[in-house]
Amino acid sequence: MIEIQEILFDARAIDRKVNELADRISRDYEGKDVVLICVLKGAITFTADLMRRLTMPVELDFTRAASYGNSTTALGDVSITKDIDTDIKDRHVLLVDGIVDCGKTLDCLRRRYTARGPASLKTVVLLDKRSRRTVDVPIEYIGYEIPDRFVVGYGMDFSEKHRNLPYIAEIKSS
Numbered sequence: 001m002i003e004i005q006e007i008l009f010d011a012r013a014i015d016r017k018v019n020e021l022a023d024r025i026s027r028d029y030e031g032k033d034v035v036l037i038c039v040l041k042g043a044i045t046f047t048a049d050l051m052r053r054l055t056m057p058v059e060l061d062f063t064r065a066a067s068y069g070n071s072t073t074a075l076g077d078v079s080i081t082k083d084i085d086t087d088i089k090d091r092h093v094l095l096v097d098g099i100v101d102c103g104k105t106l107d108c109l110r111r112r113y114t115a116r117g118p119a120s121l122k123t124v125v126l127l128d129k130r131s132r133r134t135v136d137v138p139i140e141y142i143g144y145e146i147p148d149r150f151v152v153g154y155g156m157d158f159s160e161k162h163r164n165l166p167y168i169a170e171i172k173s174s
């Protein structure tokens with residue numbers, strides 16, 4: 001059985017942080033058009049909130065990666081199971097993910113999309129489990145750094161559950 005152990009960030013805290021990130025990103029990309037790539041499924045809530053606060057013109061696309069591991073850790077290789085449709089050559093690209101853990105997923109996505117010759121490619125994540133990093137992947141915009149805990153909510157799941165929670169919580173399994 002899975003239970004919520006502790007709420008780490010409530011809806012208001014998330015809201016404030018998303019605003020802060022959106023302000024920074026909007027300033028950095030002033031005068032530019034951007035392609036947002038939302039990393040399914042976990043980043044949908046974050047992307048939807050973030051994009052509404054960006055002041056430059058944005059296009060939206062989706063990608064998806066799968067890693068071989070168990071439900072809480074990505075152990076092995078990452079493969080891309082859904083590609084974007086947009087031609088990103090010479091475009092400014094912003095990859096949006098909910099959480100970075102060991103870093104393999106974002107590293108794989110960055111390599112794939114950097115190879116297509118974008119004008120620039122940066123990454124934004126809401127949550128960063130920095131202590132778990134095994135791949136040194138550059139992340140330009142980070143919402144919160146969190147300890148090595150398994151979290152759900154605001155798009156993030158445990159076995160496909162709890163994505164709908166409006167807050168981010170740690171779960172305990174028993």
Ligand code: IMP
Binds near residue numbers: 067097102103158
């Ligand atoms: P990485 O490749 O180890 O960085 O794994 C990143 C992916 O693992 C994320 O995009 C999530 O899908 C998943 N993930 C890692 N930690 C958590 C967590 O605490 N809750 C939910 N999903 C997580």
Ligand code: MG
Binds near residue numbers: 157158159160
């Ligand atoms: Mg998951």
